[in-house]
Amino acid sequence: MPKRARGALSLLVGVALVATVAAACGTTSENAGGGPAEPKPCGGAGGKYTIGVSQANVAEPYRERMDADIRQAAAGVPQFTVNFADAQQDNSKQVEQVENFLTQKIDLLIISPNEATPLTSVVKKAYEQGVPVLVLDRKVNGDSFTSFIGADNFDIGRKAGEFVAQTLLPGGGRVAEIKGLSGSSPAKERSDGFKLGIGGRNIEIVASADGDWLRDRGRQQADALLKGTPGIQVVYAHNDPMGEGAYLAAQDAGLSGIKIVGIDGLPIEAGGIKAVEAGRLAATFVYPTGGKEAVEAARKILVDCQQVPKVQGLPIERVTPENAAEVYARLNAGS
Amino acid sequence: MIAWLFRFQSLFGLVLVFVAAVVFSPVRDGELLFLDSGNLFNVVRAMSEIGILAVGMTFVILVGGIDLSVGSVLGLASVGAAVLLVRQDFGVLPAVLVVLAAGLVFGLLQGVVTAKLGIQAFIVTLAGMQIARALARIWSGGQGVEIAYGDAPGRAPMAFSLLGERTFNGLVPIPALIFAVVAGLAALLLRVTAFSRHVYAIGGNEKAARLSGVPVNRVKILVFGLCGLLAALAGIVHAGQLNYGGPNDGSMAELDAIAAVVIGGAGLSGGRGTVVGTVAGALLVGVLRNILTLNNVDSNVQLLIIGLVIVAAAGLQRLRPAAVG
Numbered sequence: 001m002p003k004r005a006r007g008a009l010s011l012l013v014g015v016a017l018v019a020t021v022a023a024a025c026g027t028t029s030e031n032a033g034g035g036p037a038e039p040k041p042c043g044g045a046g047g048k049y050t051i052g053v054s055q056a057n058v059a060e061p062y063r064e065r066m067d068a069d070i071r072q073a074a075a076g077v078p079q080f081t082v083n084f085a086d087a088q089q090d091n092s093k094q095v096e097q098v099e100n101f102l103t104q105k106i107d108l109l110i111i112s113p114n115e116a117t118p119l120t121s122v123v124k125k126a127y128e129q130g131v132p133v134l135v136l137d138r139k140v141n142g143d144s145f146t147s148f149i150g151a152d153n154f155d156i157g158r159k160a161g162e163f164v165a166q167t168l169l170p171g172g173g174r175v176a177e178i179k180g181l182s183g184s185s186p187a188k189e190r191s192d193g194f195k196l197g198i199g200g201r202n203i204e205i206v207a208s209a210d211g212d213w214l215r216d217r218g219r220q221q222a223d224a225l226l227k228g229t230p231g232i233q234v235v236y237a238h239n240d241p242m243g244e245g246a247y248l249a250a251q252d253a254g255l256s257g258i259k260i261v262g263i264d265g266l267p268i269e270a271g272g273i274k275a276v277e278a279g280r281l282a283a284t285f286v287y288p289t290g291g292k293e294a295v296e297a298a299r300k301i302l303v304d305c306q307q308v309p310k311v312q313g314l315p316i317e318r319v320t321p322e323n324a325a326e327v328y329a330r331l332n333a334g335s
Numbered sequence: 336m337i338a339w340l341f342r343f344q345s346l347f348g349l350v351l352v353f354v355a356a357v358v359f360s361p362v363r364d365g366e367l368l369f370l371d372s373g374n375l376f377n378v379v380r381a382m383s384e385i386g387i388l389a390v391g392m393t394f395v396i397l398v399g400g401i402d403l404s405v406g407s408v409l410g411l412a413s414v415g416a417a418v419l420l421v422r423q424d425f426g427v428l429p430a431v432l433v434v435l436a437a438g439l440v441f442g443l444l445q446g447v448v449t450a451k452l453g454i455q456a457f458i459v460t461l462a463g464m465q466i467a468r469a470l471a472r473i474w475s476g477g478q479g480v481e482i483a484y485g486d487a488p489g490r491a492p493m494a495f496s497l498l499g500e501r502t503f504n505g506l507v508p509i510p511a512l513i514f515a516v517v518a519g520l521a522a523l524l525l526r527v528t529a530f531s532r533h534v535y536a537i538g539g540n541e542k543a544a545r546l547s548g549v550p551v552n553r554v555k556i557l558v559f560g561l562c563g564l565l566a567a568l569a570g571i572v573h574a575g576q577l578n579y580g581g582p583n584d585g586s587m588a589e590l591d592a593i594a595a596v597v598i599g600g601a602g603l604s605g606g607r608g609t610v611v612g613t614v615a616g617a618l619l620v621g622v623l624r625n626i627l628t629l630n631n632v633d634s635n636v637q638l639l640i641i642g643l644v645i646v647a648a649a650g651l652q653r654l655r656p657a658a659v660g
Contacts, residue, residue, distance in 0.1 A: 058634070067598030086634035091584055096381035103374045105363055117481045118584075121499060124538045141481070182581035183472050183479060268432055 001278045015313055018263035024291075049302045051082045051106065052101035056114035056138075057089040060213065061241070062289065063267050064135065066112060068285075069291025077299050091118035097123045102129065108302060110294050112136040115185060132301050136290045138185065144308070147297055149290040151314045153189035156285050157238075159316055160190075160261050161197015163283055164234055168259050172235045173203030177223045178211040178218050178246055180238040189261060190238045206232065211242040218242025222249035240272030247280045263287060265319050267331035277324035284318040286327065340455045341655040344648065345599045345615040352619050356626035365639055368629055380508035382577075382621035384409065384585075386614060387514055388592035389599075390521045391565030394558045396596050397525075398537045399605025402559065403437035404445065404463035405566040409585030411471040412570025414439055418492035428492045432571060435567050441467065442563020446556035456559075464589070471582040480580035486614025500577020517565065522610040529593035531611045534558065538605030550554045594641070595620060598648040607652075620644070 043158040074080045087094035109126050110158050124144035127133045133145040180187030207229040209221035235244035245260030250258045265272045265286035272284035300306045360369035387404045395402045412434050449450040451461045483490045501508050525531045533554045538542040547550045599616030601608025627637045
C-alpha cells in the first residue's frame with residue numbers, strides 16, 4: 001500500500017467522520033416548536049377524499065387481511081379513494097412512502113408501522129401538517145396522531161398464557177415456545193405477556209426458539225425442540241402459521257398428544273380459525289386488524305366532521321373448537 | 336464518445352428517468368408534484384443510506400469482490416450507536432468513532448479472510464452477513480433500541496438527532512449532505528491516487544497486477560475495510576434519521592446497493608465501474624421509485640420494473656465495445 005493511497009484513505013475516513021458530526025451540529029431544528037395540528041376545515045359529505053394507507057409488509061397474511069378489510073370497508077364510502085403502499089418490512093422505506101403521500105397531499109393517513117420509534121417523526125410531521133393520522137396495530141411514540149386503533153400484543157400473550165395455565169395444563173407442565181422474529185416488538189411482547197399469564201402455575205417453558213413468523217421456520221424449529229427436549233406437552237407459537245408448522249413437526253415425530261396454541265386467528269381459509277376448527281391448533285386468539293374500524297373513523301373525521309377517540313382498543317377473542325365456526329362466520333359477515 | 340456513453344450509462348439513464356418523471360408527474364394545484372423541491376430532496380434523503388453503502392460496494396466490486404454483509408453491518412451499527420448513546424451514556428463523537436471503528440474492523444477482517452485464506456468474497460461476506468445480524472440482535476437484547484434525546488442519563492445528546500434534520504432553511508436533509516460528501520471523496524480517491532490504479536489493476540487482472548508489484552492483498556483488505564466503514568456510517572445515519580437502532584434493519588439493503596452499482600455500469604467481474612456511475616444508479620432507482628409511488632403504481636409492479644432496469648443496465652454493458660474498458 002503506497003503512502004499516498006493510505007493518506008487519501010485516512011483523509012476519506014476522517015472527512016466522512018467530521019462530516020457526520022459537524023454537519024449535524026451547524027443546523028437549525030426543522031421541527032422546533034411544532035405545535036398541535038391545525039386541522040383542515042372539514043369538507044363534509046360533498047367532498048372527495050384520498051386516503052393513503054402505509055402498510056408495513058403485505059407479505060404477511062395478517063397485514064394483507066388488514067389491507068383487504070380497509071379496501072372492502074372503503075368501497076362502501078363513495079367519497080373515498082384509497083392508495084396503498086407496501087414498505088416490505090423496511091422502516092426507512094416506510095418513512096419514504098409516508099413522505100410521498102404527503103407530497104401527494106392526501107387527506108388522511110392510515111398507517112400500520114413496521115416499528116414504532118422509527119415512524120414516529122414522519123407521523124408527527126403528517127399530523128402537524130394537518131393530515132389526520134390513524135395508527136393501526138402498532139402505536140407510535142408520543143401523541144402526535146389522531147387515533148390509535150388496535151389490540152395489545154402483551155395482552156394477547158397474557159391471554160394465551162392464562163388459557164394454557166387454566167385449560168390445557170391445570171396441574172402444571174412443560175411448554176415450548178416458538179417466537180416471532182427476534183428483535184421485533186410483537187415477538188417480545190407476546191413472549192412477556194405469556195410468561196405473566198402462566199405465572200405461579202407450576203408451568204415451565206422448557207425450550208424456545210425463533211420461528212421468524214414463518215410456517216417453515218416454525219416447523220424446522222419445532223422439529224429440533226421436540227426431538228431435543230422430552231416431555232413437551234404444549235407448544236405456544238407467536239402466530240398461527242408457526243403453530244401450523246409445529247403441528248406438522250409433532251405429527252412427524254409421532255407426538256400427536258401435543259397441544260398447540262397460536263395467535264392472530266385470521267378469518268381466512270388458510271388462517272388460524274380454520275386450523276382450530278380442523279383440530280390442528282388447540283386454540284388461537286383473534287388479533288383484529290382494525291381495518292374496518294379505521295375506515296369507519298376516517299368517515300367520521302372527513303365526511304361527518306366528528307371527533308374520534310384518541311385510543312380505540314380492539315377486543316381480543318379466544319377461539320377454541322367450540323366457537324371456531326361461529327367466529328369465522330361472524331368475522332366474514334358482510335363480505 | 337461512445338465509450339463515454341457506456342461508461343456513464345446510468346447518468347444518461349438518470350436524465351431519461353428524470354425527464355420521464357417530469358412528464359408523468361401528477362399535477363396538484365397547478366404544480367408538478369415531482370418537481371417540488373421538498374419531493375426532490377426526499378428522493379435523495381431516501382436513497383442516501385443505500386447510496387453510502389453502494390459507494391463502498393463500488394470499491395469491492397472493482398477489485399472483483401462482493402460484500403453481502405453491508406445490510407447487516409448497517410443494522411449492527413444502528414444498534415451500536417443507539418446502545419452506546421442511550422444505555423452507555425457515550426457522547427456523540429465517541430459513539431460515532433467506536434461504531435465506525437467497529438465497521439472498519441469488521442470489514443478488514445472479512446478482507447483478511449478473503450485475501451489471505453483465499454476464500455471467495457461471496458462466501459466470506461455471506462457468513463459476515465449472518466454474524467453481523469446475530470451481533471446486532473445480541474447487542475440490542477433482542478429488541479429495537481429507542482433513542483430519546485435530552486441531557487438526562489439514558490438519553491442521547493441532542494446533536495445526534497440533527498442527523499434526521501435538514502439544513503439550508505430546512506431544505507437539504509443532512510443524510511443527503513453526508514452522502515454527497517462521501518461520494519465526492521470516494522470519486523476523488525478513485526481518480527487521483529495510486530490506490531485507484533491498484534484497485535483497477537486488480538480488478539482487470541489480479542495475476543498481472545500481482546506480478547507487476549501491486550500489493551494485491553493489502554489493497555483488497557483495505558477495500559473491504561472501507562466498505563465496512565461506510566456501512567457503519569450508513570448505520571449511524573440510519574439510527575439518527577429514525578431515532579432507532581433496529582437489529583433487523585438494513586436486511587436486503589446489500590442487494591439494493593449492488594443493484595445501484597450494477598445499474599451504474601460496473602461489472603461484477605471487476606475492473607470496471609465508477610463512483611459517479613454508482614451515485615447516478617442509486618438516484619435513478621430513487622427517482623423511479625418516487626415517480627411510480629406518486630402515480631400510485633402497485634408496489635409489486637414497482638419491484639418488477641426495477642428488476643427490468645437492472646437487467647437492462649447489465650445488458651447494455653454487454654454491448655459495450657471491448658476496447659473501452
